[in-house]
Amino acid sequence: MEHFGICAACGQGAKRLRACASERHFLILCDECDAAWFTLEDEAPTYLKQPDLPCPACGASLVQPPSRWATLDEIRQLGWGDDLVSKSE
């Protein structure tokens, strides 16, 4: 599982990169409590509207298909590969 560390908001979930249903935007999302961050530098999370978690950029859902967790290749292409705490090759 690729992630950037433990969510500080809930202390349990992993901070992972999520592609919205339009597959054009990526957001860091806690896989436990849905806290969201635009960048890894952001400390305070954003809480998107439940239950669909609309992408702040285009409104497409971060929950409904084809939204998905980003692949390791996508994370690397976005330049965040070195920030991963854990990755499965």
Add this chain to the structure above:
Amino acid sequence: MGRMRQAGHRSGRARRPVWLTLAIIALAAGTLVYRSGFDGAIERADGERGPQARNSSTQEAEQELHGAESETNEGWGELTEIAPGVFESTAGLVYKPGSREGHRIDHVLRHAEDAPERPIHGVFDGGREEIFAVLDEAWSIARQRGPPVKIERNGQRTTYTIDMGRRVGYVGGGAGLRNGYPAASHIRLVLEDRDVITAFPLNP
């Protein structure tokens, strides 16, 4: 000689006169009697009032505020469908469609078993019924705002960390594996209003 007299004078000023000590004792005793009588008069005049009754009234007000039905553990964890796909527990927690699992019930039930691939993953003791019952118990404790509850608010989201005072599960995931799966005695309940976002056992 002068120094000795001066020292003796200081000593004499520091010692409280007997009449003053008696006066302070009498005044304090009078105050206690007065306060005791005051409280007693309230209870005699109105049997519904008094410290215990005030606590009860506060709890009733909170129950109304949060829509709770019961402070007892009878039937805790029973889920009633109050709208299509929306379930309310006995203690008033609401489980709605949402999350990548499709429903918050399923999201919470991920914590019915270990997930070794996750960095940390609290696992509840017991099955489905026990899990929703212990969550109702935790919510009941959380509403009392007592010392075993830590509350953090961020907008409409509230995170409760409740010390259950006993084992309710264990710490699993990668952290659990490394540490011998330690017992968990707390429950973290993440809510928006009364809507459950997630809940899991942990050791804070």
